[in-house]
Amino acid sequence: MIETILLESGIDCDIDRVHVDWSPAKLIEHAVSHHEAYLTSTGSLSVSTGAFTGRSPENRYIVDAGAADENVNWNSPTNKPIDEKTYKRVRKNVTRYMSQRRHLFVVRGFAGADRQFARKVMVVCERAHQALFISQMLVRPSSDELEVFGRPDIMVFAAPTYVCSRDRDGVEPAAVILDMEGKKIVVAGTGYCGEIKKAVFTMMNYLLPIEDGVLPMHCSANMDPRTGKTAILFGLSGTGKTTLSADPERLLIGDDEHGWSPRGVFNIEGGCYAKTIDLTREREPDIFDAIRFGSVSENVKLDRKTRAAIYSDSSITENGRAAYPLTHIKRVVESGTGETPSVVLFLTADAYGVLPPISKLNREQAMFHFLTGYTAKVAGTELGIKEPQPTFSALFGEPFMPLDHMVYAYLLGEKITQNKTRVYLVNTGWTGGPYGVGHRIALYHTRALVKAAMNGELDVAGYRHDDVFDVDVPRDCPNVPSKILNPRDTWEDGEAYDKAAAELAGKFKENFEKRYPGVDLNSMTRPRHR
Numbered sequence: 001m002i003e004t005i006l007l008e009s010g011i012d013c014d015i016d017r018v019h020v021d022w023s024p025a026k027l028i029e030h031a032v033s034h035h036e037a038y039l040t041s042t043g044s045l046s047v048s049t050g051a052f053t054g055r056s057p058e059n060r061y062i063v064d065a066g067a068a069d070e071n072v073n074w075n076s077p078t079n080k081p082i083d084e085k086t087y088k089r090v091r092k093n094v095t096r097y098m099s100q101r102r103h104l105f106v107v108r109g110f111a112g113a114d115r116q117f118a119r120k121v122m123v124v125c126e127r128a129h130q131a132l133f134i135s136q137m138l139v140r141p142s143s144d145e146l147e148v149f150g151r152p153d154i155m156v157f158a159a160p161t162y163v164c165s166r167d168r169d170g171v172e173p174a175a176v177i178l179d180m181e182g183k184k185i186v187v188a189g190t191g192y193c194g195e196i197k198k199a200v201f202t203m204m205n206y207l208l209p210i211e212d213g214v215l216p217m218h219c220s221a222n223m224d225p226r227t228g229k230t231a232i233l234f235g236l237s238g239t240g241k242t243t244l245s246a247d248p249e250r251l252l253i254g255d256d257e258h259g260w261s262p263r264g265v266f267n268i269e270g271g272c273y274a275k276t277i278d279l280t281r282e283r284e285p286d287i288f289d290a291i292r293f294g295s296v297s298e299n300v301k302l303d304r305k306t307r308a309a310i311y312s313d314s315s316i317t318e319n320g321r322a323a324y325p326l327t328h329i330k331r332v333v334e335s336g337t338g339e340t341p342s343v344v345l346f347l348t349a350d351a352y353g354v355l356p357p358i359s360k361l362n363r364e365q366a367m368f369h370f371l372t373g374y375t376a377k378v379a380g381t382e383l384g385i386k387e388p389q390p391t392f393s394a395l396f397g398e399p400f401m402p403l404d405h406m407v408y409a410y411l412l413g414e415k416i417t418q419n420k421t422r423v424y425l426v427n428t429g430w431t432g433g434p435y436g437v438g439h440r441i442a443l444y445h446t447r448a449l450v451k452a453a454m455n456g457e458l459d460v461a462g463y464r465h466d467d468v469f470d471v472d473v474p475r476d477c478p479n480v481p482s483k484i485l486n487p488r489d490t491w492e493d494g495e496a497y498d499k500a501a502a503e504l505a506g507k508f509k510e511n512f513e514k515r516y517p518g519v520d521l522n523s524m525t526r527p528r529h530r
Contacts, residue, residue, distance in 0.1 A: 001150065002106060009155060009184075010095030011124065013104065020106045021146065024132055024294045027105070031128040034103075041308040043293030044322065046300060047129045049191040050160070052174065053299045053317035055198060055399075056190060059174040062402060063087045066181030071210065071403060078399040086170040087177050087186075093169055094188045097162045098126060105131035108149050109138025111204050113336025114266035117212050117259055121200060122152035126159050133193040133296045136325045138200075139270035139336060154203055155184045160191035180206050180402070193298060194321065197273060201257050202400045204268055208259055209403060215260040215411040216268070218397025220245035221253040223338045224454070230265055230338035231454050232258065234396040235347030236375045240428040242274065243443070244347065244450055246286050253333045254326070260341065260415055267336035272329070276300055276320040279311040290328035297322045343454050344416065344423045346396070351376035351388035353430035353438040354487055354501040357480075358449040359471035360463060364521040366416060366423040367409045370395060372512060376429065388435050390504070392511045406519070413521075424453045425471060432490040434500065441484070448479040468501045469508075 003015045022030075028045050031037045037047040061082035062072055072079055098104060105125050112118030123134045134156075141149065166172040174189030176199055185199045201216075208214040219234045222245050230253065235241035242255055254267030255274070274287045276297065281288040291297060291309070300320040301313035311320065326332045346369050348355065361369060373393040395401050395408050416423055428446050432438035452458045452474075461476035476482060483489045491497040512519075 005122070005151060006124065009124075009157070010092055011099050011104070013099045013101070017102060018104045018106055019131075021108055021135075022105065022128075022131065024135070027128045027132040027135070028293075030103070031132070034128070036127055037129050038302065038307060040291075040297060040302060041306055042291055044291045044295040044297045044309070045129055045132060046297045046302055046307075046309070048316070049193070049298055052190040052192045054192060054319045055194055056174055056176070056192075057399060059171070059190070060176040061087070061171070061178070063177065063179045063181065065179075068180040071206070072180070073402060073404045076398065076405075079402055082171070082177060087179060090164065090169045090171065090175055090177060090188065091157070091184070091186050094157055094159050094162055094186055098124065098157065098159050101126055103128070107131050107135045107138070108146060108152070109135065109140055109270065111138060111154065111200050112259060112266060112268050113139050113270070114259070114261065114263060116263065117208065117214050117261055117266065119153040119204065119207065120149060120151075121154045121156065123156040123158060123196065125156075125196075126161060129296055130158055130160070130193055130196070132294075133323050134196055136271040136294065136296070136323055137197050137269055137273065139267070140325075153183060154200065156187065156196060156200065157185070158187040158196055160187075160189070162188045164189045178203055178402075183207075193296065193323065194273060197269075198400055201268060202402055204257075204259075205400055206402045209407050209411060212261065213411070215408060215415060217258045217260060218256065218395065218400060219258055220255045221258050221265050221267070221338060221341070222247060222250040223253055223333055225251050228339055229342045229454070230340070231343040231345060232260075232265060232341045233345045233347060234370075236373065236391065236393055236396055239347035239349045239375055240443075240446065241347055242287075243284070244345075244428075244446070246284070247447075248331070251331050251333045252326070252329055253336060253338050260411075264337060264339045265341055266338075267326075270336065271323055271325045273321055273323045276309070276311050276322050277314055277318050286329050286331075287322070290324045291322045292324075292328065295322055295324035295328065340419045341421055344421055345450065345453065346370070346423070346425045347428055348375045348425065349429035350374075350427045350504075351429050351435040352500050352504050353432065353434045353491070354497060354504055355425070355427040355429070355469065356466060356471065356473045356487055357427050357431065357441050357445065357484055358453060358458070358477070359425050359466065359469070359473045360458070361423040361425055361471060363413050363417050365471060367413045367521045368512065369425055370412050371405055371409050371516060372508060373398065374508065390507050390511075392515075394515065405516070422453070426450060426453075431484060431487055433492075438490070445480050445484060449477055452477045468505050
C-alpha cells in the first residue's frame with residue numbers, strides 16, 4: 001500500500017530504501033551515525049536547521065485552485081497565492097529528487113486526538129531527525145490503527161536539501177506550498193522542522209471549519225483533575241501562555257493547537273514544540289525535564305566537551321526549539337481531549353500599562369478581541385523600538401488561519417453562546433505605568449486572577465464597567481489587592497493614565513475599522529463556504 005501511494009505521488013524508488021514508522025531509537029541511531037545530529041547530555045537529538053532557523057513567511061504559498069480559490073482569505077498578507085501549474089512543477093521536481101535519495105522516511109500519524117475529527121497524515125521526509133520530530137508532534141496511532149491506516153487524508157513531502165530555483169521551479173530558494181484541494185504539502189529548501197508542523201496545522205485550520213464545523217484554535221488547553229472542567233488560553237509570544245497553562249494544579253491537554261467540536265476540546269497534536277532561549281529548570285521544570293531521549297532540539301548551542309545544552313546562548317538564534325511528546329510531561333491528559341471549555345482566556349502583555357489585569361467579556365466583546373489579537377512589543381525586542389508598540393495578530397495566530405477571519409470569529413461566538421462559556425481578557429503586562437516606568441504584573445497575582453476566573457470566584461463581588469475599553473472589571477478577587485484591579489489607581493498621575501488609555505483604545509478602534517470595515521458583531525451571521 002505504501003509503495004503504491006508513493007508511486008502515485010511521484011516517488012519511484014526501491015522500497016528497501018524507505019523506512020516506515022521507525023521507532024525513536026532507530027531514528028536517533030540513524031541520525032547520529034549519518035552525521036545529521038548530536039546527542040546532548042540529556043539524550044535529546046540536537047540538530048542544526050541551516051540557513052532557516054525559523055518559519056519563512058515569504059516562501060509560504062497556498063495553491064489558488066479549486067474551492068480554495070473562493071474559500072481562502074486572499075486579503076490576508078499571510079496567504080500568498082501560487083498557481084496550480086507552478087505548484088505541480090515544484091512538487092514533480094521535489095518528488096523526483098526524493099526518489100534519488102539513499103534513504104527516505106515515512107511517518108504515519110493523526111492530526112487530532114479525537115478520532116471523529118482527526119485526519120490521517122503521512123509525512124515523507126529526507127532525514128531521520130525530521131521523521132523523529134513529526135512522529136513526536138503528531139498524535140501517535142496504536143498498532144491496531146496502523147494496521148488499518150490505509151490511504152492518508154493529508155500528505156507531506158519534506159526535502160530540506162532540495163534548493164528551489166527560480167528558473168527550474170518558479171520560486172526560490174525555499175518553498176512551503178499547501179494544496180488545499182489535493183490535501184498535499186511540499187516543504188522544500190528549509191530544514192526548519194516547524195514548517196512541517198505549522199503547515200499541517202494550517203491545513204487543519206482550513207478543513208475543520210468547512211468539513212466539520214469545528215473551531216480550530218492556536219491556543220493551549222488544560223483541565224481541572226477534580227471537576228474535569230477545561231479552559232483554553234489564547235496568547236501571542238511573550239504573554240505567558242505556556243507558563244499559565246502549565247499549572248501544577250491542573251492537567252495539560254496541549255500547549256499550541258486545538259479544536260473545539262460539539263464533543264468538547266481536543267489537541268490537534270501529540271507533542272509540544274517549546275522555545276528554549278534562557279530555559280532553566282527553576283522557571284520551567286516541565287519543559288526542562290522533557291528535553292530528553294526521544295526529543296529533538298533545534299539550533300541550541302552545546303558545550304563542546306559535555307554536550308550540555310547552553311540555553312542562555314542565542315548566538316545561533318533566539319528561536320531555539322525543542323520538540324517532545326506529551327508523554328514527557330508528568331501532568332497531562334493522556335487522551336488529549338476534554339469536555340466543552342467552561343472558560344476562555346485571551347492573554348495580552350500590555351506594555352502601555354492601561355488594560356485591567358483581568359476583565360470579563362460578553363459575546364461581542366469576545367469576538368472583537370479574538371479578531372484583534374492584541375499584545376505589545378517593548379524596547380529591545382526589535383531594532384528601532386524605543387517605546388511600546390501595539391501588535392495585532394487576528395485570531396491570535398493569523399499566519400495559520402487561511403479562511404476569512406469571520407468564519408473563525410462566528411464559530412467562537414456561536415460556541416460560547418451555546419455553552420455559556422465565560423470569556424476573560426487577561427493582561428499579563430505592565431501596571432503602575434508603561435514599560436520603563438511601571439512594572440510587570442506579578443505572576444502570583446496573575447495566577448490568582450486566572451484561578452478565580454476558572455472557578456467562578458470573580459462573579460461573587462460583581463463587576464464595574466470600564467467605559468474606555470468597554471469591558472467589565474471585577475470589584476474583588478481573592479489574594480489580589482483591590483487597587484491592582486483598577487489600573488488607574490496604580491498610576492501616580494491619573495491624567496497621564498487617562499491619556500494613555502484613550503490612546504490605546506483609539507488604536508484598537510483604528511485597527512478594527514481598518515481590518516473589518518462595516519462589520520457589526522451584534523448582527524453577524526454565519527459566513528458561507530463554497
